[in-house]
Amino acid sequence: MKMYKSAILFADRKGEELAPLNEQYSPALLPIAGKSPLEFWFEYLCEQKVEEVFIFVGAHSTAIKAQFPSGEHWGFKLSYLLSKGEELPQSLVERNVSQLPSDYLAARADVVPQPRNDGSLSNCFSCDDDQEMSVSTLQSLAWGEMKNGPQTPQLLLNLQEYADITAQVLASKLWCCTPRGLMLDDHKWTATPEFSAERIEAVDDAIYVGRESIVDRAVSIKGCVSIEANCFVDRGANLNNAIILPGSYIGQNVSVDNSIVAGSLLIDLKHGLAQQISDPALLSPIDMNAALTRTENSERFAAAMLMLLSAWFVLPLALLGRRKGSPTLSRRTHRSNRGSRNYAIELELLSFNTRWTGINRWPQLVHVIDGDLKLFGTPVEAVDQAPEQDLALAQGVLTPADLHPDYAFDDIEMQLWGLELANTKRSFLANTLKGIGAMMLPKLGRKKTALES
Numbered sequence: 001m002k003m004y005k006s007a008i009l010f011a012d013r014k015g016e017e018l019a020p021l022n023e024q025y026s027p028a029l030l031p032i033a034g035k036s037p038l039e040f041w042f043e044y045l046c047e048q049k050v051e052e053v054f055i056f057v058g059a060h061s062t063a064i065k066a067q068f069p070s071g072e073h074w075g076f077k078l079s080y081l082l083s084k085g086e087e088l089p090q091s092l093v094e095r096n097v098s099q100l101p102s103d104y105l106a107a108r109a110d111v112v113p114q115p116r117n118d119g120s121l122s123n124c125f126s127c128d129d130d131q132e133m134s135v136s137t138l139q140s141l142a143w144g145e146m147k148n149g150p151q152t153p154q155l156l157l158n159l160q161e162y163a164d165i166t167a168q169v170l171a172s173k174l175w176c177c178t179p180r181g182l183m184l185d186d187h188k189w190t191a192t193p194e195f196s197a198e199r200i201e202a203v204d205d206a207i208y209v210g211r212e213s214i215v216d217r218a219v220s221i222k223g224c225v226s227i228e229a230n231c232f233v234d235r236g237a238n239l240n241n242a243i244i245l246p247g248s249y250i251g252q253n254v255s256v257d258n259s260i261v262a263g264s265l266l267i268d269l270k271h272g273l274a275q276q277i278s279d280p281a282l283l284s285p286i287d288m289n290a291a292l293t294r295t296e297n298s299e300r301f302a303a304a305m306l307m308l309l310s311a312w313f314v315l316p317l318a319l320l321g322r323r324k325g326s327p328t329l330s331r332r333t334h335r336s337n338r339g340s341r342n343y344a345i346e347l348e349l350l351s352f353n354t355r356w357t358g359i360n361r362w363p364q365l366v367h368v369i370d371g372d373l374k375l376f377g378t379p380v381e382a383v384d385q386a387p388e389q390d391l392a393l394a395q396g397v398l399t400p401a402d403l404h405p406d407y408a409f410d411d412i413e414m415q416l417w418g419l420e421l422a423n424t425k426r427s428f429l430a431n432t433l434k435g436i437g438a439m440m441l442p443k444l445g446r447k448k449t450a451l452e453s
Contacts, residue, residue, distance in 0.1 A: 004126060005051045006101040008093070009041060009109035012058035012083035013143055017157050020274050024245075024262060026060030027110035027156055031228045031245055033169050033208040034191050037156070038068065041109045044121065046074040046174050053078050054100060055109065056092050058085035089138040102369045103128035108141055112154040112165050113176040121176065122207025123154065159260060160269055166243060167224040170206040179208050190331045191229070192247075210246070214294055216371070231401060231434060232286060251282045281346075295368060299375040302431035303368035303397070310439065321354035328352060335381045347372055349380060358439060373397055375431055376438075378418030394422030402438040 013020035021030070028038040030343065038055075045053060053076050057064050061082065071078030076195050081096050093100060107113075107124040114122045125141070126135040139145060146155060154174075156162055169177045181191030187206035190196075194210040203221050210229035215221075216282060219233050223241035231244050236253035244250065245262040260267040263285030267274045277283040289377050331348045350363035364380075367373040377396025400417035401409055409417065426434065 002047065002126070002128075004103060005049075006102050006104040007045050007048075007050045007053045008100065008106045008127075009038070009053060009055045010083075010089050010092070010107070010141060010143075011038060011060075011064060011109040012018040012056050012085050012087065012092075012447035013108070013110035014059060014085050015110070017147075018159060018329065020265065020267070021159065021162075021245075021260070021262060026063060029060065029063060030156065030162060031210075031226075032112070032166050032177070032179075033189060033226055034161075034210050034229065035177075036067075036448040037112050038064065038109045042068075042071065042074045043108060043178075044113055044124070045076065045105070048105070049075075050105065051076050052101070054074050054081055054104075055079070056081050056083045056087075056089075058083045082141045086143045089141045091134055093138060106137060106141060108143070108146065111146070111156055112169075113174070115174055115176045118376060140325055159267060163224075163243060163260070163269055166226050167206060170208055170224060170226065180210070181208075189423075230286060247286045247430050249280075249284045251279075251284075254282050286430045296425075298426060298428040300369050300371065300429050301428045302435055303365040303375055305428075305432050306435045306439065307362070307365050307369075310362070311437070314359055317356070317359050318352040318354055320363070321356060321359065323353045323355065347380070358402075361397060368397055374422045375435060376403075376418075376421035376424070378415050378422075384394070394419055398435060398438040403434075 010113070011026065011028035013027045015025070017026040018025075018027060018030070025031075029036045032040075042053070050116075053071055055064070057080055061080065065080060068078065081092070081099070083092055089106070104127055105124055106127050107121070111123060116122050125137040127137050147157065153166060156165065168174055169179060170189065172183075179189040179191075181189050183189050184197045184200045188200045188203060189208045190200065191211045192209055192213055194214055199215075199217070200207070203225075205222060206224040207221060208226040208228075209215060210227060210231065212229055213227050213231040213233075215227060215231075215233045215313050216235040216237070218235040220238040220240075222239070225239045225244075227239075227244045228246040228248075230247045231249070232241065233244065233250040233393070234252045234254075238253075238257070239250075239253040240255075240257045242256040242258070243260045244256070245260065248261050248263055250256060250261065256266075258268070258270045260269065261283055264277045264280070264283050265274060266277055266283060318328060330351055330353055332351065334347050334349045347367070348375045349368060352360045352363060354360055364373065368375050374394055374396035376398050377394040379399050379401075380395045396418065400414055400421060401407075403421075
C-alpha cells in the first residue's frame, strides 16, 4: 500500500444543517467527547505518518486557526487555504495547484472519520498522477454530493446525528475516534480527576466528563451523557441522554432530557425545539472567572478540620450566648455568585444568633464542605443587594477583614482582596493554619493603610 506524505482536508462547510449550533461552532470543531472531527482526522493522519496537511477553511477560519495554529503536536506541517464556503473541492485544488502536492490523501474534515474493517477509512481517498481518477475522487467529496448521498451518521447532517455519533464514540464503535482522557470502565470516560473511578461505578450507561468540569455528587446521570470541558453541573440536576457543551452551567434540580445545552441555549432533540433560557440560575454560560468559585478539596478538608478543632468551645458559646427570643441556628437567604454577579443564585446561609460575629459565622464552614462557598473570598451578599454587572467575585466564609481586622476596607478593596484570596492555591495544611489565624486574630482597632498591611 502506497504511503502518502501529504493530505488535503476540506473544512469549509457552513453547517446550516446544525443550526442553531452553527452560530457557535464550525462542524469541524463540534465537540465530541473532548475532541472534534478535525482532531480525529489529525490523529489518523499522524498514524499514517503524513508529513504535511493542507486545510481549506471558510467562515469559521479564525476559530479553526486559533484552536490549531500548527500541526507540531501530530508531527506534520499544517497550512491553511481559504474557501468561500462549501466550494467544489476540485475548484479549490485547481485554484491552488501551485501550492499543493501532486499526490495526497483527501477527506472532508467537517465530518467524522468512518472506519472500515481493514483499518482504512471509507471517507478518505487517495489522489495521484491519474488526473481523471483524482477529479472523480474530489467530486465525491463535494459537500452537496455527500449530503445528497446515502445517509450515514458520520456526516453530522443534523443535531440528532450529532448525538448519535457521540454515543458511538463513547461506545468505542469507531476505532479512529478515541475520547480525550481515560476510559475507567466500558463506555465511561473522564478527562478530569474530579470525576473518579468510584463515581464512574455509580453510572450505569455511557458517560464522558471533560477537563476542568465539576459534577456535583448529587447529580443523576442516565443514558448517554457527554459533559464537555469547563462545565459545572450543580446538585440535584438530572441528565438523561444529554450533551453539555463547553462552558455551560446546569443549575440545581434542573433536568436535561434528550437535549443539548450550550450556555443558556437548550435544544430539545425529541421535539426539535431550541430556546434561550433567560434565568441564569437554570442554565447559563460560565463566566471566565467562574473557576475561582470552585471549592478545592484542600479547602473542604480544611473547613472540616477547623470545625472539628473548634467545636468544643464554639458550640457551648453558641448555646450560652444565644440572643433572647432567637433560635440558636438560623437560615437567611443570600446570593451565591459562583464566579460572577451576572449569574447569582440564592443560597440559604447558616448562622448562629449570638453577639459574637465570629461565632455566628462558624456554621458557614458547612457551605465550604458542601462546595457552595470558598474558604477565603469576598463576603456573601444579602439577597436584596442589587447585582453589579462588571466586577467578578469569589465568595468565601473567611474574608480579608478576618485576616486584617485592623484595616478599614472600602467596598472595592474588599472585593479585589477577596478575589486575590480566592485565587491563591494552598495546600490543606496551609488552608488550615491560615483559617485558624483568621478565626483567632483579635480586633486591634488601629487602622492601617493597604501598604502597611
